[in-house]
Each structure stands twice: as C-alpha cells, then as structure tokens.
Amino acid sequence: MSSIRPVKQARKALLWLLVVFLIASGVLVGGVLSGKTSFAPKLALDLEGGTQMILAPRVQGDQAISQEQLDQAVEIIRQRVDGAGVTESEITTQSGRNVVVSMPGVPTQETRDLIQASANMEFRPVLITGAYTATPEADLTPAKDLPKPTGKPENPSDTNWITPELYQQFEAYDCPTELKESSTTTHDPAKPMISCDERMGVKYILGPQEIPGDQISDAYAQLARGVNGSVTGEWVVVIEFNSEGTKTFADTTQRLISLTGSRNQFAIVLDGNTISAPTTNAVISDGRPQISGGFTQETSQALAEQLKYGALPISFDIQSEQQVSATLGADQLKAGLIAGIIGLIAVFIYSIFQYRALGFVTIASLLASGVLTYLALVLLGWGMNYRLSLAGVAGLIVAIGLIADSFIVYFERVRDELRDGRPLASAVAVGWKRAERTILASKAVNVLAAVVLYIVAVGNVRGFAFTLGLTAVIDLVVVYGMTHPTLVLLARTKFFAEGHRFSGLDPSLLGAEPLYKGAGQIRRFTDNVEANRGKKNQKAGVEAAKRMTIAERRRAEANSAPAGAKTAKDKAQEENNE
Amino acid sequence: MNKLVTWGNELYTGKRSYPFTSKHRLWFSIAAVLVVLSILLPVVKGGFNLGIDFRGGSEFTVSNTTHTEQGIGEQAVKAVAPEAMATVTNIAPGTMRIQTELLSDDQTLAIAKDLAAGYGVSANEVTSNFIGPTWGQDVSRQALVGLLVFVLLVGLLMAAYFRTWKMSLAALIGLFTVIVVTGGIYSLTGFEITPSAIIGFLTILSYSLYDTVVVFDKIRENTKDFSKRNERTFEQQVNLAVNQTLVRSINTSVVAVLPVAAILFIGSYLLGAGTLKDLSLALFVGIIVGTLSTIFIQAPLYAWLRRNDPEVVAHTKKLEAAAA
Numbered sequence: 001m002s003s004i005r006p007v008k009q010a011r012k013a014l015l016w017l018l019v020v021f022l023i024a025s026g027v028l029v030g031g032v033l034s035g036k037t038s039f040a041p042k043l044a045l046d047l048e049g050g051t052q053m054i055l056a057p058r059v060q061g062d063q064a065i066s067q068e069q070l071d072q073a074v075e076i077i078r079q080r081v082d083g084a085g086v087t088e089s090e091i092t093t094q095s096g097r098n099v100v101v102s103m104p105g106v107p108t109q110e111t112r113d114l115i116q117a118s119a120n121m122e123f124r125p126v127l128i129t130g131a132y133t134a135t136p137e138a139d140l141t142p143a144k145d146l147p148k149p150t151g152k153p154e155n156p157s158d159t160n161w162i163t164p165e166l167y168q169q170f171e172a173y174d175c176p177t178e179l180k181e182s183s184t185t186t187h188d189p190a191k192p193m194i195s196c197d198e199r200m201g202v203k204y205i206l207g208p209q210e211i212p213g214d215q216i217s218d219a220y221a222q223l224a225r226g227v228n229g230s231v232t233g234e235w236v237v238v239i240e241f242n243s244e245g246t247k248t249f250a251d252t253t254q255r256l257i258s259l260t261g262s263r264n265q266f267a268i269v270l271d272g273n274t275i276s277a278p279t280t281n282a283v284i285s286d287g288r289p290q291i292s293g294g295f296t297q298e299t300s301q302a303l304a305e306q307l308k309y310g311a312l313p314i315s316f317d318i319q320s321e322q323q324v325s326a327t328l329g330a331d332q333l334k335a336g337l338i339a340g341i342i343g344l345i346a347v348f349i350y351s352i353f354q355y356r357a358l359g360f361v362t363i364a365s366l367l368a369s370g371v372l373t374y375l376a377l378v379l380l381g382w383g384m385n386y387r388l389s390l391a392g393v394a395g396l397i398v399a400i401g402l403i404a405d406s407f408i409v410y411f412e413r414v415r416d417e418l419r420d421g422r423p424l425a426s427a428v429a430v431g432w433k434r435a436e437r438t439i440l441a442s443k444a445v446n447v448l449a450a451v452v453l454y455i456v457a458v459g460n461v462r463g464f465a466f467t468l469g470l471t472a473v474i475d476l477v478v479v480y481g482m483t484h485p486t487l488v489l490l491a492r493t494k495f496f497a498e499g500h501r502f503s504g505l506d507p508s509l510l511g512a513e514p515l516y517k518g519a520g521q522i523r524r525f526t527d528n529v530e531a532n533r534g535k536k537n538q539k540a541g542v543e544a545a546k547r548m549t550i551a552e553r554r555r556a557e558a559n560s561a562p563a564g565a566k567t568a569k570d571k572a573q574e575e576n577n578e
Numbered sequence: 579m580n581k582l583v584t585w586g587n588e589l590y591t592g593k594r595s596y597p598f599t600s601k602h603r604l605w606f607s608i609a610a611v612l613v614v615l616s617i618l619l620p621v622v623k624g625g626f627n628l629g630i631d632f633r634g635g636s637e638f639t640v641s642n643t644t645h646t647e648q649g650i651g652e653q654a655v656k657a658v659a660p661e662a663m664a665t666v667t668n669i670a671p672g673t674m675r676i677q678t679e680l681l682s683d684d685q686t687l688a689i690a691k692d693l694a695a696g697y698g699v700s701a702n703e704v705t706s707n708f709i710g711p712t713w714g715q716d717v718s719r720q721a722l723v724g725l726l727v728f729v730l731l732v733g734l735l736m737a738a739y740f741r742t743w744k745m746s747l748a749a750l751i752g753l754f755t756v757i758v759v760t761g762g763i764y765s766l767t768g769f770e771i772t773p774s775a776i777i778g779f780l781t782i783l784s785y786s787l788y789d790t791v792v793v794f795d796k797i798r799e800n801t802k803d804f805s806k807r808n809e810r811t812f813e814q815q816v817n818l819a820v821n822q823t824l825v826r827s828i829n830t831s832v833v834a835v836l837p838v839a840a841i842l843f844i845g846s847y848l849l850g851a852g853t854l855k856d857l858s859l860a861l862f863v864g865i866i867v868g869t870l871s872t873i874f875i876q877a878p879l880y881a882w883l884r885r886n887d888p889e890v891v892a893h894t895k896k897l898e899a900a901a902a
Binding site: 405442 | 587590641686712727731736739785791822858861
C-alpha cells in the first residue's frame with residue numbers, strides 16, 4: 001500500500017529527532033556530572049553584571065591596522081589582564097576594528113590603565129645573564145664582592161651601569177613570581193633594567209635602550225639561504241629597520257661584535273619582558289639583521305608577529321564602557337524570561353483558537369524547538385564559550401513568532417488542499433510538498449539576514465543575530481523532524497482523518513466535502529449559489545464558479561433556475577473541449 | 579473560528595476577494611504620501627530623537643533605590659563635572675536613570691560612585707555606561723553596511739529562487755517603503771533611536787522579506803503557466819494569491835506580534851527603558867508595517883511591473899476578447 005511509505009518515513013524522522021535530542025542531552029549530562037559545565041546557559045555581562053569595554057586601537061600617525069596587529073594587541077591585553085589577577089576575562093576583536101574586553105565585577109584603575117596602554121618594544125644590550133629564579137639566600141653575593149662602577153658608563157654596553165643596588169635587586173629577582181604579577185611599570189629608556197626571558201629561562205640586566213621598537217619597518221620569517229643561495233631548511237626571522245634604525249643598529253653591532261659572553265647579546269624587549277636575545281655574529285650595516293637558532297616555522301612566525309607589532313605601538317581609546325550592576329542584570333534576565341513566557345502562552349492560546357487540535361502540534365513543536373535551543377545554547381556556551389546576552393534573549397522571543405510561522409504556512413497549505421477536496425492523508429502529502437519550498441526559501445532569507453548581521457555588526461547586535469540564526473536552523477530541524485512527521489501520523493488517526501469538529505482540519509468547515517459520502521450518498525449542493533448572491537458579490541461569484549470542478553458546476557446548474565442554465569452549460573462545454 | 583475559517587474558504591475559492599492589485603493606484607499613492615511624509619517629517623522636526631549611544635555621553639541606572647528625588651542625581655553630576663547638564667528620570671519603580679553629556683571615562687566612574695552614595699544603594703546597584711563620541715557613528719556605519727550587503731544578497735537570492743528579477747525589485751522597493759515609514763513613525767512619535775532600535779530595524783528587514791517570500795511563493799505557484807490557463811488574467815492570479823494567503827498573513831503577523839508585544843510591555847513597565855523596550859518597539863512597528871506592505875505594495879507592484887510583458891499583454895487581451 002502506498003500509505004506505508006510516508007508512515008515509515010515519518011517514524012524514522014521522529015526517531016532521528018529523538019536521537020539528536022538524546023545525544024545532545026547525554027553530552028550535556030555527562031559534562032555536568034564531570035563538573036565541566038552546568039545546566040544553565042552562560043550569561044553575558046548585561047545579564048550577569050560586570051564590565052564591558054569596547055576599545056578602538058589608536059596608532060601613531062594615520063597608519064591602518066591589520067587584523068594580525070589587532071590579534072597581537074588582543075594577545076598582549078589578555079596577558080596584562082590575566083597578569084593583573086582578573087579571572088574569567090574575555091577579550092575578543094570585533095569587525096576587525098574594535099577590541100572588546102569583558103570581565104566580571106569592576107576593574108581597578110590599574111587594570112584599566114593596563115588595558116589602554118600601548119605595548120612598548122625596544123632593543124637593549126645585555127650586560128649580565130642570571131638564573132631564572134631568585135638566588136637562594138645562602139648563595140647571595142656578599143656586600144664586599146658586589147660589582148662597583150669604576151666610572152661613568154661610556155656606552156649602553158658598559159658594565160659600569162651595574163650599581164651594587166641593582167645587582168642585589170637582580171639576585172633577588174624571581175621571574176616566575178614577577179611574571180605572574182606583571183605590571184607595566186614603564187622602564188626609563190635611559191637607565192638599565194632587569195628583564196626575564198621566559199623562552200630561555202634566564203634573566204638579564206639590560207643596558208639602556210639602543211633602538212625603540214618603532215624604528216622597525218618590517219619583520220618576517222623565512223627559510224635561511226646558504227652561501228650558494230640554496231635553502232638550508234632552517235627558519236630565521238628577518239628584521240628590517242628604517243634608515244635611523246639601520247644607522248644605530250650598525251653602531252650597536254659594531255660595538256657588540258667585539259664583546260664576549262652575555263655582552264655580545266642584544267635583547268628584544270616587549271613590555272619589559274625579553275622575547276629574544278640573539279648573539280651578534282656580524283656587523284649589520286644594511287639594517288636587515290637575521291635572527292637564527294632553533295626556530296621552527298611557528299616560533300619564527302610568532303616572533304616576527306611580535307616584532308611587527310612592536311614596530312607599530314598601538315594604544316587604545318575607550319569607545320564605550322559599560323558597568324552593569326548584578327542587580328540590573330538579574331532584573332533584565334527576569335524581565336526577558338517573563339516576556340518570553342507571556343509571549344509563548346499568548347501564541348499557544350492563539351494557535352488553539354485558530355487550529356484547535358492542530359494547535360497542540362504547534363505547541364509541541366514550539367516546545368521541542370525550545371528544548372533544542374536550550375541544549376544548543378548550553379552546549380555552545382560550553383564548547384565555544386557562547387554567552388547569552390539580553391539582545392540574544394530578545395532574539396529568542398522574536399523567534400517564537402518566526403518558528404510558529406513555519407507551522408502556519410504548512411497548516412494553511414494542508415487546509416488549501418482539503419478545500420480542493422483531497423482526503424486528509426494526501427492533503428498532508430501534497431500540502432507539505434508545497435509548504436516545504438516556501439519554508440526553505442523564507443528560512444534562507446532569515447538565515448542570510450542573521451549571518452550578515454552577525455558578520456558586520458558591532459556591539460550586542462551579534463548576540464541577537466546569533467540567536468535569530470540559530471533558531472531559524474532549529475526551526476527547520478523541528479519542522480522536518482517533528483511537525484511534518486507528526487501530522488503524517490495524525491492524518492491516519494480517526495479523529496483527524498474524519499475531520500472531527502475540533503481537529504482544526506474539519507473538511508466541512510473548510511468548505512470541502514468529500515464527493516462520495518459513503519452509503520450511496522453523493523454530495524449535493526443545497527444552496528442555490530447564484531440566487532443567494534447579492535449584487536455586490538456578483539463578480540466574486542463568477543470567480544467562485546471558475547474554481548468549481550466540472551462536476552460541481554453541473555450540479556450547480558441543475559439547482560439554479562433554468563434561465564442561467566444554458567450559458568453555464570455552454571461554458572462547461574467549453575471547458576471540456578480545452 | 580467558524581467565521582474566520584469560512585472567510586478563509588471564501589478567500590481561497592475566490593468567492594470573496596479584496597482588490598489588492600486592481601486598486602494599486604490607491605495603495606501606491608498612499609504609500610508614496612507616507613514615504614514623502616516620513617522623509618519630510620524628520621527634516622521639519624530637525625532630526626530624530628537620538629539615544630545617548632549616538633550622541634556620546636554617560637548614562638547611569640540606579641536600581642532598587644527608595645529615593646527617587648531628581649536632585650540627588652543632579653547633585654552627584656555637579657560635584658564631579660560642574661558644567662555638565664544632567665537629565666534625571668525615574669524610569670521604573672525604584673529605578674533612576676541619569677544621563678549627561680560627554681564626560682571622560684574617569685569622571686563617569688566617579689559619578690557612579692557618588693550616585694551609589696547619594697541614592698543609598700551599594701556600588702553594585704549602579705550601572706554606568708560611557709559612550710565615546712565616535713561610537714554611535716561606528717554603530718550606524720556598520721548598520722548601513724549590513725543593510726546594503728543584506729539587500730544585495732537577498733535581491734540575488736530572490737532573483738535566483740523566483741527566476742525573475744521583477745520579484746526582487748518589487749520586494750526591495752516594498753522594503754524601502756517599510757524602512758522609510760518605520761523611520762517616519764519613529765520621528766513622529768519621538769521614540770528614541772538607540773543601537774537596540776537599529777538592531778530592531780535590521781530585523782524588520784529580515785522579517786518583512788520573509789513575509790514577502792511566503793506570499794510571492796504563492797504568487798509564483800499561481801502564475802506558473804498562467805498563459806495556458808484561461809480563467810484569470812495575470813493580475814487576477816496575483817490578486818488571488820494574495821487573497822489566498824491572507825489568512826496566513828494575518829495569523830503570522832498576530833503570532834509574531836504577540837511575543838514582541840510581551841517584550842514591549844514587560845520592557846516598558848518592568849524595566850522602563852533599555853535594550854528590550856527599544857528592540858521590541860522597532861519590531862512591533864516594523865512587523866505591522868511589513869505585513870501591510872507585502873499585501874498592499876509588494877504584490878501589486880509585482881503585477882504592475884509585469885503588466886507590459888508581451889506574454890502578459892497577449893494573455894490579458896485574449897481573455898478580454900473571450901469575455902466580450
């Protein structure tokens with residue numbers, strides 16, 4: 001029998017939806033039990049309370065900022081914020097232009113300054129190298145053996161920069177502790193400083209600044225070339241200085257080349273920390289030094305990025321700063337939820353009023369969408385750190401209407417088919433075929449809008465676009481996986497197939513009657529259509545006549561007065577000939 | 579229900595029919611007048627009521643306070659920035675909103691502290707919002723970019739789906755009307771335009787086109803092979819499609835408006851102002867305007883755009899000749 005296939009398909013679709021639901025809830029329950037996530041979706045600042053700053057990068061001069069530089073800036077801000085002891089902060093870029101910093105609570109003035117300050121890169125010569133951790137008390141150099149300057153330092157590499165105080169400070173300097181509570185104490189470029197090198201696991205006393213970072217014009221990673229021009233397979237980082245930097249760097253290397261030990265090295269310092277301290281092998285007079293030594297492709301590229309960033313110090317202007325009180329956040333969430341529930345109930349009532357028993361299919365489908373949306377939000381919060389904002393909540397509430405519309409489009413199509421006199425099962429099949437196209441086309445518009453909004457939007461528009469897009473996709477899943485299969489199955493129940501008064505699909509209410517009523521009865525038109533029609537509806541009546549089946553028309557003729565019989569008959573004849 | 583269903587039946591069979599396409603001159607004239615008014619109104623009124631996000635400035639919300647005197651807020655602002663003007667409003671029970679002109683970010687935080695003391699609440703009951711002078715331009719520019727990209731993509735999508743650019747054109751012209759008229763309503767009523775309202779506007783685009791696609795899909799179905807069928811002219815087929823989807827249009831807009839109305843109500847009465855209210859207000863207005871425009875502008879416009887197609891002209895002539 002032909003009816004078996006759709007039923008099978010419907011059961012399969014429902015089963016699939018159940019499987020999706022079970023897998024998603026299984027993952028969630030597993031995550032909660034293992035303590036990795038919770039049942040509540042993660043909330044954004046405007047619902048949870050906290051501070052959100054939107055920063056616009058400010059570059060010296062009018063240079064444009066690239067995405068890489070912005071990413072680098074974000075990385076640096078992240079390190080600073082984490083260093084300042086702020087947990088759970090989130091730093092992201094938006095639209096390739098702005099940096100958004102979100103953190104719970106209210107940041108201290110220090111943290112705020114840290115976030116805004118530009119990164120400072122400089123080149124300094126190394127004076128002494130020491131152990132990464134603090135020297136144990138017992139091994140400290142006795143006061144009499146401390147190095148004492150013998151005179152005024154003559155150049156940045158001069159060990160006369162090291163005072164006894166500086167040396168003691170250097171010995172006590174514990175890099176692991178210092179790095180944890182990083183501060184941006186600016187270092188006087190004219191004075192020596194202590195700096196840690198995390199990569200090498202050492203600390204240095206560095207001489208005064210030789211070259212500021214902004215004299216770098218470019219930096220990139222490449223494979224080194226041997227003497228004969230062949231690629232050696234070793235990754236190196238090439239720095240290009242501008243003319244001023246080239247001159248200074250030539251002088252510096254001229255001096256360093258003759259020195260031995262640590263003093264042969266120069267340190268590249270970013271925000272007070274040494275990111276690289278290469279030794280000097282040659283006098284570089286063309287301003288294009290090459291740093292080599294144990295680089296992989298990644299590490300060389302990472303260093304090149306840092307150098308490039310240093311070349312263009314970015315500071316940040318606060319575009320907008322929002323400190324949301326936890327109370328207001330909770331109020332807003334509560335209001336959003338209440339509004340959502342009221343909206344949902346209103347839609348439920350309207351559906352039942354409009355569609356009777358079919359309304360329950362709408363309600364069940366909406367509830368299923370709700371459950372899937374909830375699962376998606378919680379899992380996305382866990383996996384991608386998605387946070388639900390107030391605009392997102394609004395998106396969800398608006399989505400109720402958009403989701404319900406797919407059902408309305410579908411049900412109306414089924415009703416249309418019933419009006420054409422089809423039995424319910426085939427009305428559902430044909431109605432679905434037609435509704436499917438419409439639903440897909442209209443949801444494509446929705447998803448497209450959501451994607452465009454998400455990509456170009458700034459601020460909290462994104463949260464809104466995200467939930468709007470998410471629900472459009474979930475809507476499709478539910479229409480295919482639940483609404484349509486349910487209707488296929490229901491169409492085979494007695495209640496719906498016979499068109500019970502409360503089924504919402506009562507053919508007689510829809511103006512359609514089966515031609516053959518059983519027990520030998522054939523549908524008859526009792527109304528005299530023409531006669532009952534007022535003058536005003538004359539035109540519409542012609543319309544109605546056009547939509548009649550030929551059989552209906554003939555019967556209508558038989559019922560109507562003989563006056564109109566002839567013309568109508570002729571008309572029917574015409575139709576037959578076509 | 580019976581009445582509405584019967585009405586739906588009559589619309590479906592064509593027994594009852596509303597002249598959406600044939601009266602297009604009337605609808606277009608009304609739309610044109612509304613568009614012109616909507617453009618003139620802001621000019622006459624000197625612009626829109628822009629929210630603080632577009633003007634730049636600082637905004638504070640004090641929650642759960644028992645004091646609702648405006649003086650406290652004004653005092654707090656005066657103390658930090660003597661020359662700044664403060665607008666203090668009691669937006670909801672126990673909630674005060676204080677807006678000032680552009681202060682520095684640091685001044686904003688100082689005032690937030692004073693407000694907490696003044697209104698006798700703890701510091702974490704005060705929400706402060708500092709907006710730099712260029713932020714609003716940023717938001718508007720992005721919204722505009724989003725609008726253009728979206729319109730372009732949707733135009734292409736619809737042209738591809740419906741296989742006729744005239745449907746795209748009709749839909750986009752209707753969309754333009756929706757945006758302009760919604761803007762006009764905002765100008766007329768003096769509703770504040772905030773970034774949330776802008777989100778609302780952008781969503782209206784999506785909703786309005788969504789609605790149009792559903793109706794156009796029925797038009798496409800009805801007018802497929804119209805030249806081979808002789809009961810209706812092209813224009814009548816379009817009109818029938820609009821009538822046949824009328825019940826859907828009404829049900830859809832009611833179902834869409836209900837939740838939005840819920841947010842609007844809760845947002846205005848419980849919270850006073852903010853994201854929820856601004857967003858839902860724009861949507862509330864837009865959904866109604868959008869549904870009306872699909873029925874009265876987009877569909878008739880499509881019929882009108884195709885009135886001179888040789889195929890349509892020939893078909894109409896044939897039917898007229900047969901009727902005569």
